[in-house]
Amino acid sequence: MKIQVLGTGCSKCNQLMSRTVNAVNELGLDIEVEKVSDINEIVAFGIMTIPALVVDGKVLVRGNVPKLDDLKELITKG
Amino acid sequence: MLKVFKWLADIIVYNWLKMEEASRWAGALHFFIEDITKIFFLLVIMIYVIGLLRATLNTERIRIFLQGKSRFFGYFLGAGFGAVTPFCSCSSIPLFLGFTQARIPIGITMSFLITSPVINEVAVVLLGGLLGVKFMIIYIGIGILVGVIGGIFIDAIKAERFLMPIAESMRSSETVMPDTENSQPKKMTFKKRHAFAKGELNEILGRVWKWVFIGVGLGAFLHGFVPEEFIVNNLGSGQWWSVPVAVLLGIPLYSNASGMIPIAETLLAKGLPVGTTLAFMMSTVAASFPEFVILKQVMKPKLLVIFFAMLLVMFTFVGLVLNVIPF
Numbered sequence: 001m002k003i004q005v006l007g008t009g010c011s012k013c014n015q016l017m018s019r020t021v022n023a024v025n026e027l028g029l030d031i032e033v034e035k036v037s038d039i040n041e042i043v044a045f046g047i048m049t050i051p052a053l054v055v056d057g058k059v060l061v062r063g064n065v066p067k068l069d070d071l072k073e074l075i076t077k078g
Numbered sequence: 079m080l081k082v083f084k085w086l087a088d089i090i091v092y093n094w095l096k097m098e099e100a101s102r103w104a105g106a107l108h109f110f111i112e113d114i115t116k117i118f119f120l121l122v123i124m125i126y127v128i129g130l131l132r133a134t135l136n137t138e139r140i141r142i143f144l145q146g147k148s149r150f151f152g153y154f155l156g157a158g159f160g161a162v163t164p165f166c167s168c169s170s171i172p173l174f175l176g177f178t179q180a181r182i183p184i185g186i187t188m189s190f191l192i193t194s195p196v197i198n199e200v201a202v203v204l205l206g207g208l209l210g211v212k213f214m215i216i217y218i219g220i221g222i223l224v225g226v227i228g229g230i231f232i233d234a235i236k237a238e239r240f241l242m243p244i245a246e247s248m249r250s251s252e253t254v255m256p257d258t259e260n261s262q263p264k265k266m267t268f269k270k271r272h273a274f275a276k277g278e279l280n281e282i283l284g285r286v287w288k289w290v291f292i293g294v295g296l297g298a299f300l301h302g303f304v305p306e307e308f309i310v311n312n313l314g315s316g317q318w319w320s321v322p323v324a325v326l327l328g329i330p331l332y333s334n335a336s337g338m339i340p341i342a343e344t345l346l347a348k349g350l351p352v353g354t355t356l357a358f359m360m361s362t363v364a365a366s367f368p369e370f371v372i373l374k375q376v377m378k379p380k381l382l383v384i385f386f387a388m389l390l391v392m393f394t395f396v397g398l399v400l401n402v403i404p405f
Contacts, residue, residue: 008171039171039244039375048137048176049169062136063169064277 004034007051016051023071087112106302113294124203129275156186157225160193179248185233193225201335240381286336293337297344310349321397328361357397
């Protein structure tokens with residue numbers, strides 16, 4: 001599984017990043033969460049609101065920071 | 079209905095604290111209590127209700143909608159969507175690039191970006207609640223008009239010449255890929271809408287509460303301690319220069335609408351002309367240094383200067399015009 005957090009470094013982006021890392025850890029997954037901050041790459045995902053969470057190329061979250069439990073569910077169920 | 083908050087402030091200030099009605103401190107405290115309680119009441123209810131309605135709206139769908147629309151309507155639609163779409167300024171750049179990539183003219187994108195910070199649910203609710211419906215309608219109308227004219231102007235000067243290479247490459251890239259899968263209107267259960275609205279409420283209140291306190295605090299201070307004659311004599315409509323000065327002052331004073339409106343309320347009550355007040359408010363919320371820094375990533379310095387100068391001229395003009403219209 002590949003997990004990416006897209007964001008340019010605003011506070012909400014950092015929030016989503018750290019929460020995603022927490023979620024991954026709590027789920028006991030051995031995955032490194034990749035941070036995508038290059039604006040070209042972000043736009044290439046076809047999104048316009050950040051932060052965003054991408055799991056296996058699929059945009060699951062955009063423009064908001066879900067709660068930890070919701071993030072865990074999103075990561076496991078897709 | 080909103081009288082409740084005045085009664086509440088009456089009871090606390092005059093009955094419980096037994097403060098003298100004419101004293102300055104009583105006036106300031108009364109203003110503070112009435113406004114703080116009223117604002118938070120309005121914000122909680124309205125953000126939640128709007129959140130319920132807005133749960134299915136997203137910018138990707140707006141982009142598809144704006145794509146290929148005729149120019150003239152495009153500006154109005156851009157500004158209109160800017161008014162109803164929530165978006166955090168950190169999304170300005172992806173949004174700008176996303177619109178550009180979809181070959182939406184830069185002017186229409188700018189209409190969106192100008193109107194978006196000026197009009198939002200918080201501003202509208204507070205304006206209606208504190209200053210009245212008439213003022214609210216004027217504010218919304220001007221916010222949209224400024225966005226439309228700004229957009230037309232940006233296209234008229236062919237501003238795409240002044241974009242940074244990254245934005246330029248978006249315009250010429252062939253890979254227009256609207257995210258169709260996620261752009262379909264989603265069916266939502268009420269439970270999901272409720273969760274979304276609750277999230278919005280937490281997020282927005284978490285962001286604006288301190289502005290509300292600062293704004294109401296300053297408003298209360300002005301209300302209690304700055305004499306009316308001072309404002310009327312020094313900043314009344316007779317002094318035309320007070321409008322551009324108010325607009326210039328508004329730039330470093332970066333705030334959002336929630337902090338601005340209680341201050342505007344007091345200033346208006348103290349006799350500051352409507353036009354000057356509105357020009358000051360709009361400049362404070364729409365033109366700011368953080369915005370400047372963000373837009374620097376996609377605009378060349380020349381365009382940035384033109385953009386901000388354009389905002390200043392428009393706000394000043396609006397202020398001057400409204401000052402001579404009797405309300």
